[in-house]
């Protein structure tokens with residue numbers, strides 16, 4: 237029922253993904269959401285995030301942060317992570333994803349997307365035709381409009397998990 241909102245895969249955290257495995261499968265670029273995916277909403281960059289991006293670079297990945305947030309929020313993070321970035325990406329429109337792939341020189345077949353929100357991150361990645369990975373949000377305390385969205389996400393996730401269980405049965 238909600239197929240275009242389902243992620244291709246889901247993980248507990250962006251820090252628990254087997255990126256080398258994806259490299260071996262031919263993936264070369266990763267588009268990341270930032271707030272609640274890599275760091276807490278509106279919080280500064282963390283050591284684990286810096287280490288993750290260093291490792292990804294060593295593996296041979298290109299990275300690009302795509303955020304709906306403003307330049308003054310996204311640029312310092314992207315600079316600290318030595319990553320390309322797209323601000324005011326307009327997710328769930330696919331334009332920001334396409335811009336990110338253009339910057340990385342990758343395409344929909346060899347690009348991954350990783351984010352924490354179904355109605356912006358995952359929906360947009362699916363529209364762009366990219367392998368979409370949903371992770372659990374980092375922050376425990378969220379703004380009210382996000383709390384409301386989470387309730388709607390729960391409904392979609394319930395259906396997604398049913399489909400997943402059926403596929404695994």
Ligand SMILES: [Mg+2]
Pocket residue numbers: 269270271272273351352353
């Ligand atoms: Mg987010």
